[in-house]
Amino acid sequence: MKLKLNIWRQKNREDRGEFVTYHLDDVNSHMSFLEMLDVLNQQLIEKGEQPVAFEHDCREGICGACGLVINGYPHGPEEGTTTCQLHMRHFKDGDEITIEPWRSKAFPVVKDLVVDRSSLDRLMQHGGFVSIRTGSAEDANNTLIPKEKSDLAMDAAECIGCGACVASCPNGAAMLFVSAKVSHFALLPQGQPERKRRAIQMVQAMQDEGFGACTNYRECEAVCPKRISINFIGMLNREFIKASVLSGAEKGGKYRSK
Amino acid sequence: MKLDANIPEGPIEKKWENYRDKVALVSPANKRKRKIIVVGTGLAGGSAAATLAELGYDVEAFCYQDSARRAHSIAAQGGINAAKNYQNDGDSIWRLFYDTVKGGDFRSREANVYRLAEVSNLIIDQCVAQGVPFAREYGGKLANRSFGGAQVSRTFYARGQTGQQLLLGAYSALIRQVAAGKVKMHPRTEMLDLVLVDGRARGIVTRNLETGKVRSFSADAVILATGGYGNVFYLSTNAKGSNATAIWRAYKRGAGFANPGFVQIHPTCIPKTGDYQSKLTLMSESLRNDGRIWVPKKKNDKRPANEIPESDRDYYLERRYPSFGNLVPRDVASRAAKNMCDEEHGVGLTGLGVYLDFADAIKRLGEQAVRERYGNLFEMYERITGEDPYKVPMRIYPAIHYTMGGLWVDYNLMSNIEGLFVLGEANFSDHGANRLGASALMQGLADGYFIIPYTLGRYLANIGYDDLDVSHSAFSDAEHQVTERISSLLAIKGKQTVDTFHRRLGEILWDNCGMSRTEQGLKDAIEKIAAIREEFWSDLRVPGTDRDLNQELEKAGRVADFIELADLLARDALERRESCGGHFREEFQTEEGEALRDDENFTHVAVWEYGGDGAEPVRNVEPLQFENVKLTQRSYK
Numbered sequence: 001m002k003l004k005l006n007i008w009r010q011k012n013r014e015d016r017g018e019f020v021t022y023h024l025d026d027v028n029s030h031m032s033f034l035e036m037l038d039v040l041n042q043q044l045i046e047k048g049e050q051p052v053a054f055e056h057d058c059r060e061g062i063c064g065a066c067g068l069v070i071n072g073y074p075h076g077p078e079e080g081t082t083t084c085q086l087h088m089r090h091f092k093d094g095d096e097i098t099i100e101p102w103r104s105k106a107f108p109v110v111k112d113l114v115v116d117r118s119s120l121d122r123l124m125q126h127g128g129f130v131s132i133r134t135g136s137a138e139d140a141n142n143t144l145i146p147k148e149k150s151d152l153a154m155d156a157a158e159c160i161g162c163g164a165c166v167a168s169c170p171n172g173a174a175m176l177f178v179s180a181k182v183s184h185f186a187l188l189p190q191g192q193p194e195r196k197r198r199a200i201q202m203v204q205a206m207q208d209e210g211f212g213a214c215t216n217y218r219e220c221e222a223v224c225p226k227r228i229s230i231n232f233i234g235m236l237n238r239e240f241i242k243a244s245v246l247s248g249a250e251k252g253g254k255y256r257s258k
Numbered sequence: 259m260k261l262d263a264n265i266p267e268g269p270i271e272k273k274w275e276n277y278r279d280k281v282a283l284v285s286p287a288n289k290r291k292r293k294i295i296v297v298g299t300g301l302a303g304g305s306a307a308a309t310l311a312e313l314g315y316d317v318e319a320f321c322y323q324d325s326a327r328r329a330h331s332i333a334a335q336g337g338i339n340a341a342k343n344y345q346n347d348g349d350s351i352w353r354l355f356y357d358t359v360k361g362g363d364f365r366s367r368e369a370n371v372y373r374l375a376e377v378s379n380l381i382i383d384q385c386v387a388q389g390v391p392f393a394r395e396y397g398g399k400l401a402n403r404s405f406g407g408a409q410v411s412r413t414f415y416a417r418g419q420t421g422q423q424l425l426l427g428a429y430s431a432l433i434r435q436v437a438a439g440k441v442k443m444h445p446r447t448e449m450l451d452l453v454l455v456d457g458r459a460r461g462i463v464t465r466n467l468e469t470g471k472v473r474s475f476s477a478d479a480v481i482l483a484t485g486g487y488g489n490v491f492y493l494s495t496n497a498k499g500s501n502a503t504a505i506w507r508a509y510k511r512g513a514g515f516a517n518p519g520f521v522q523i524h525p526t527c528i529p530k531t532g533d534y535q536s537k538l539t540l541m542s543e544s545l546r547n548d549g550r551i552w553v554p555k556k557k558n559d560k561r562p563a564n565e566i567p568e569s570d571r572d573y574y575l576e577r578r579y580p581s582f583g584n585l586v587p588r589d590v591a592s593r594a595a596k597n598m599c600d601e602e603h604g605v606g607l608t609g610l611g612v613y614l615d616f617a618d619a620i621k622r623l624g625e626q627a628v629r630e631r632y633g634n635l636f637e638m639y640e641r642i643t644g645e646d647p648y649k650v651p652m653r654i655y656p657a658i659h660y661t662m663g664g665l666w667v668d669y670n671l672m673s674n675i676e677g678l679f680v681l682g683e684a685n686f687s688d689h690g691a692n693r694l695g696a697s698a699l700m701q702g703l704a705d706g707y708f709i710i711p712y713t714l715g716r717y718l719a720n721i722g723y724d725d726l727d728v729s730h731s732a733f734s735d736a737e738h739q740v741t742e743r744i745s746s747l748l749a750i751k752g753k754q755t756v757d758t759f760h761r762r763l764g765e766i767l768w769d770n771c772g773m774s775r776t777e778q779g780l781k782d783a784i785e786k787i788a789a790i791r792e793e794f795w796s797d798l799r800v801p802g803t804d805r806d807l808n809q810e811l812e813k814a815g816r817v818a819d820f821i822e823l824a825d826l827l828a829r830d831a832l833e834r835r836e837s838c839g840g841h842f843r844e845e846f847q848t849e850e851g852e853a854l855r856d857d858e859n860f861t862h863v864a865v866w867e868y869g870g871d872g873a874e875p876v877r878n879v880e881p882l883q884f885e886n887v888k889l890t891q892r893s894y895k
Contacts (some may be wrong), residue, residue: 012806030531032642038536038757045755045801045810053807055324057497059537061638062422063328078641085641110468111807118445121325125437129430130389134309134707135380137387141344144398154391154416157423161327190389255437 001027001093005040007052008100010109017109019098029089033076034059034066036088037099053112061085061225064160067167068113069100074164074223082162082225102167106174106210117163119209120177126205126255127198128181130190149187156184158226165220165228171212176220178202179236180228186239196243201255203240259514259867261880264668265369270886271351274373277669281712282719289314292718295462295477296320297449297504300329301421301428301699302682303483305706308431311440313711318475319432320444320464322499322812327429330485330497331702334421335542335635337403337413338385338699340378345402349410351375356887358697361407361587362662362690363839363855364889365517365863367882369669370687377708378700382414384707388427392416403631404547405695407587407894413696418542418635424699428706448812449504450743451736452480452511452678459508459678460726463736465744467812470805472740474733476726479677479714482508483706486661486683488521490820490827491772492764494658495527495540501816502823505665505684513673514666514865514878516686518823519831522693522840523773524659525591528642528652529611538657539642541614542635543695546584548619548628549652551575551591553603553612563605563613563651574598582894589692589840589853590894592656596773597851599655606653615651656773660698662689662840663830666865666880670713671705674865677721679714681705686863691839744804747814752797756813759794763787763817763824771828774842780832784825791821826866826875833877836860848891857889 003024010017024040031039034056041051057065061082068083070076076086091097099113107115157180165176182199185191191198207213214233221230266273284292292315296307299321307319321329343349355375359366382400386392392414393401402411416423435441444464451463453474461476487502488494509515526541552573554566574594576583586594595612598604605611620628625648629636636647643653664686671679671687682702689697770776770783794817802808836856837846846854863880 028532028534030644031534032536035534035536039534042755042757045799046753048801050801051810053809057323057328057499058330058333059498060333060539061641062333062419063323063330063497065323065328080637081641085638087642087644089644114807117324121327121433121436121443121445124430124433129434130387131434132384132387132431133312134305134384134431134711137380137383140342140382140386140392141399143386145394146398147394147396150391150394153389154423157391157416157426158419160422161325184391185389188389188391190387255434 001029001088001091003027003091004096006096006098009052009112012111013108027088029087031088032059032084033070033086033088034084053114055114056084059084062160064162067102067162067164069102069167071098074102074167075225080225080227082160102163104166104172106166106172107163119211120161120163120174122209123174123178123202123205124181126201127194128202130185131194143189145188153184153187156180156187156228156232159228160226162225164223164225166211168219168223169212170217170219171215173214174206174211175214175233175236176224176228176230178206179232182239183232183235186235195239196246197253199236199239199243259674259865259876259878261514261666261674261865261878262668263367263880264670266669270368270372273369274376278712281716284715284718286314290316291723292316293318293477294479294481294714295475296481296483297462298329298483298485298684299326299429299432300331300483300485300682301425301702302706303481304329304425304428304432305703306481306483306681306710307441308428308435309707309711310714311435311438317435317441318444318477319441320447320449322446322448322467324445326432326443326445327426329425330500331425331699332422333497334699335418335540336405336544337415337420337696338381338424339405339412339696340382340414340700341375341412342379342382344400345411347410349412353410354378354412357408358688358694359690359887360892361694362692363853363892364690364857364861364884364887365838365882366688366690368884368886373709374688374701374704377704380708381700381703385424385427388430390416390423390427403544404585406543406546406585406591407694413544415544418544418632421699424703428703450507450740450815452508453732453736454511454675455726455730455732458676461728461733463733463740465740468807470803470808472737474728474737476728476733478718478721479679481679481681481710482665482684483681484684486664487820487823488658488661490763490824491658491767492760493530493535493538493768495524495538498537501819503816503819505680506819506823508665508673508675508678510868511675512868513675513678514867515663515826516666516863516865517663517830518827518866519771519834519841520662520691520839521658521827522588522660522662523592523656525588525595525656526614526654527657528639529606529608529655539638540657540659541639541652541654543588545614545632545635548623548631549584549614549616550618551584551612551614553598553605557602563615572603579894586894587692587694592773593842595656611653611655613651614654616647617651620648660693662686662691662693666863670716671709672713672717677717679710681710691841744811744815747798747811747818748800748804750795750798750800752799754797755799756810756817759790759798760817760820763790763821766790767824767827771831774844775831776844777832780828783828784832787821787825787828794818794821829875830864830866834860834864861889
C-alpha cells in the first residue's frame with residue numbers, strides 16, 4: 001500500500017517544531033507500525049535526510065517505551081494495543097496518517113516523537129512501593145490473599161507506564177496511572193501499612209508535577225493499551241478521601257522531604 | 259589469565275552457609291563511604307542497586323532507557339522457578355540444582371548452581387512481600403505451573419507477565435532508594451567504557467543519550483548487569499536496544515569472556531514474515547504445558563491445519579520423547595522443529611514453522627480456563643499474525659532468545675578484573691550450555707538481592723580507601739578514546755545504514771552459528787564477519803551529530819561491538835569440538851541425532867582473553883569439577 005504521512009518534526013526541546021509530509025510506497029500489511037517507520041527512516045538516511053526519532057524498545061507491548069499519537073489517538077485506532085503491536089493491516093492503500101508525540105505539559109518533547117516522561121518516575125517516588133527491606137520477608141505462603149483480590153490487584157498492576165492516559169486526557173491528568181499503582185497496593189495485605197500516606201502523597205505529587213485534574217472524560221480508559229479500568233480512579237478517590245479526613249499522625253510521614 | 263573460581267570449602271549444601279558465616283563485613287559507617295556503580299536496571303541490576311542502597315552504600319545506577327522500569331527483564335512471560343515444593347510433588351533444592359545442571363548439559367559450575375537453587379525460595383518470599391501479584395489458588399495460596407526440563411511444578415507466575423511484575427517489584431525497591439537519596443539514577447545514559455586504575459575497576463565513561471555529553475564516574479566497585487548479547491543475531495526476542503557494549507568494553511579492558519558460543523534458541527516464537535522484520539516475538543514456554551506441537555506427516559502438506567485429520571499429524575515431541583513430551587528443554591525442542599522443517603514438514607507460507615495446538619486443551623479445560631492461563635499471549639499472537647489461536651493452531655518457529663555465555667565470574671560474581679562484578683544474563687555462571695525456562699528471572703534476582711550484597715562486602719572489606727576521582731588520568735584517557743571512536747563513526751560518511759550491516763551480520767550468524775554448526779560453516783562465518791567489519795568501517799553512514807539525541811549513532815556504536823563479538827562467538831563455537839546443550843555441532847551427534855558431548859576434552863569453561871587490536875584472542879580454560887552430579891547422556895525420553 002501507499003501512504004501519506006504527516007509527522008511531527010522537532011529538533012530539540014527549544015525548537016518550535018512543525019509537521020512534515022512524507023510519502024511511503026510498498027508498505028506491507030504484515031508490518032508493524034514501527035517497522036513501517038523503520039522503512040521510512042532507512043529511506044530518509046539513504047537520501048541524506050535526518051531520520052525521525054521515536055521511542056521503542058521491546059516491541060512486544062510490555063516495556064511501555066513506545067507511544068505515538070496516530071490520527072489523534074494515543075497508540076492508534078486499535079483498542080488495547082501499544083504502538084509497537086499495531087500492524088499495518090489496520091490501514092489501507094492511500095491512507096493519510098498523522099503522527100505526533102504525546103502532548104502534555106508534564107511530558108516535554110525531547111526530539112521529534114520522543115518525550116520526557118521522567119515525571120512518572122518522580123510520582124512513583126512518593127509511595128509507589130511497599131517499604132520492605134531485602135531479606136526481611138516471611139515465607140510467601142504465610143500471606144493468604146483471596147484469588148479474586150489478587151486478580152484485581154494484577155489488573156491494576158498490568159500498567160506499563162507508557163503515559164497514553166496522560167496524552168489522551170484533555171486535562172493532562174495522570175489519574176489512571178496513579179490509581180493503578182495505589183489500587184494495586186490498597187487491594188493487597190502488603191500495601192496496608194502505608195496505604196493512607198501513599199494515596200495522599202501520590203495525589204499531591206501529581207499536582208506538583210503539573211498534571212491536570214480528573215473530570216471524568218474517560219479518554220484514558222479508552223486508549224489504555226492494557227485496558228486498565230477507570231474503576232481504579234474511583235478507588236483512588238475513595239482512598240484519598242478516606243485518608244484525607246484523618247489527623248496528621250494517622251496520615252503518616254512523608255516519603256520525600258521536598 | 260588467572261581463573262580461580264574461589265569456590266568455598268565444604269560439602270555443597272554447606273558452602274554458601276559457611277561463606278556467609280565467615281565473610282568479612284563492612285560496618286555501616288564505612289558503607290556510606292563506598293560508592294558503587296550499577297550499570298543496567300533489569301532484574302539483576304535493579305535488585306542489586308536497591309539492596310546495596312538499603313544496606314547503606316552510595317549507589318549510582320545507569321540505564322539506556324528513559325526509565326529504569328523499562329529494562330528488558332520486563333518482557334519475560336512465563337515465570338520464575340523456586341524449590342518451594344508447595345505442590346508436594348517431590349521438589350527440593352537438590353532437585354532444582356540437579357535439573358539446572360542437567361538442563362545445562364553439564365557445562366555449569368556446581369557450586370554456583372547449588373547456591374542459586376538455595377536462594378530461589380527467598381526470592382519468592384521477597385517478591386510477595388513487595389506486593390508482586392503472583393497467581394493464586396482459591397484458598398489464597400500461591401499457584402504453580404510446569405516448565406520445560408522439569409517433572410515437578412515449581413514455576414511461580416503472574417499471568418503471562420511474570421517478568422514485568424518482578425521487574426516492577428525491583429523497580430519499586432529501587433525508586434524507594436532514589437526517594438531516600440541513596441541511589442542516584444541516570445536514565446538515558448549509556449556506558450561506553452570501563453576505567454581501570456592499578457588493575458582494579460574504578461569507574462565508567464558514559465554518554466548522555468539526549469545531550470551527547472561524555473562523562474566519567476568513579477567508584478569503589480563497578481557492577482555490570484547489562485543483559486545478554488542475543489541481538490548480535492539482529493533478529494531475536496531481545497529488546498531493540500539490548501546490546502553488548504558494556505560487557506564488550508570490559509572484555510577489551512581485560513575481562514574474560516566465557517563461552518560466547520553458548521546461545522539459546524527458543525522453540526516457540528512467532529515466525530518471521532518479511533525482510534522488514536525488526537524483531538521476533540516469543541510465545542511463552544508455559545504454552546507447552548497445554549499446547550501440543552505437531553506437523554503434517556506428509557511432506558509439503560498445504561492443507562489448512564483443521565483439514566488435516568489426526569491420522570495425518572505427527573506429534574513429534576510426544577513421539578520422540580515420551581516421558582517429557584512437549585516439555586523437553588528448549589534446545590531439544592528447537593532442534594526437533596528445525597529437523598521437521600528441514601525435512602519439509604514445516605507449515606505456513608515460508609515452510610519455517612510448526613503448529614502449537616490448543617484444541618485438546620480447550621476441549622479438556624474449556625475455553626475460559628485456557629483464556630485465564632494464556633489470554634494475553636493469545637491476544638498478542640492474534641495482534642501480530644491476524645489469526646485467532648482459539649480457532650486455528652499457532653504457528654511457531656525457534657528464535658534467538660538468551661545467551662548463556664557472558665563475562666567470566668568466580669563464586670563471588672567478580673570477573674578476573676578486581677572490583678568488576680557481573681550479574682544476571684551478562685555473566686556466564688549458572689546455565690551451562692542451555693538454560694531451563696523460568697530460570698533467568700531466578701538467576702537475575704538471586705544475583706542482585708541475595709548474592710552480591712555478601713560478595714561485594716567481602717571485596718570492599720579487603721581494600722583500602724583513597725580519594726580517587728575522575729580527575730585521574732585514566733578517566734581522561736578513556737574519555738578521549740570514547741570521543742575519538744564516536745567521531746570516527748560519524749566521519750566515515752559512507753552509503754550504507756547501520757541496520758543494513760546489522761541484518762547482514764545476523765544472517766551470517768543465523769546460518770552458520772545458529773541451531774546447527776559445522777567446522778566449515780564456522781570458518782566461513784569468521785571470514786565473512788571480517789569482511790563485514792571492514793566494509794562497516796569504510797561505508798557506514800551515520801546522519802546527524804554527536805551533540806544531541808542521535809539514535810543512529812547509538813546503534814552504530816553497538817553494531818560495531820556486535821561485529822567484533824560475532825567473531826569471538828564463531829571462534830568459540832569452532833574450538834568447542836563437541837555438541838552440548840544449545841551448541842550443536844553436526845559432526846558430533848548420537849545415532850538418534852542428539853547432542854554428543856566430549857566430557858574428556860571439553861568439561862570446561864572456555865574463557866577468552868582479548869589479545870589486542872588485530873591480534874587473535876587467547877582461549878583459556880577453567881576446568882569444571884563434578885563432585886555431586888554424575889555426568890550422563892542427557893535423556894528426556
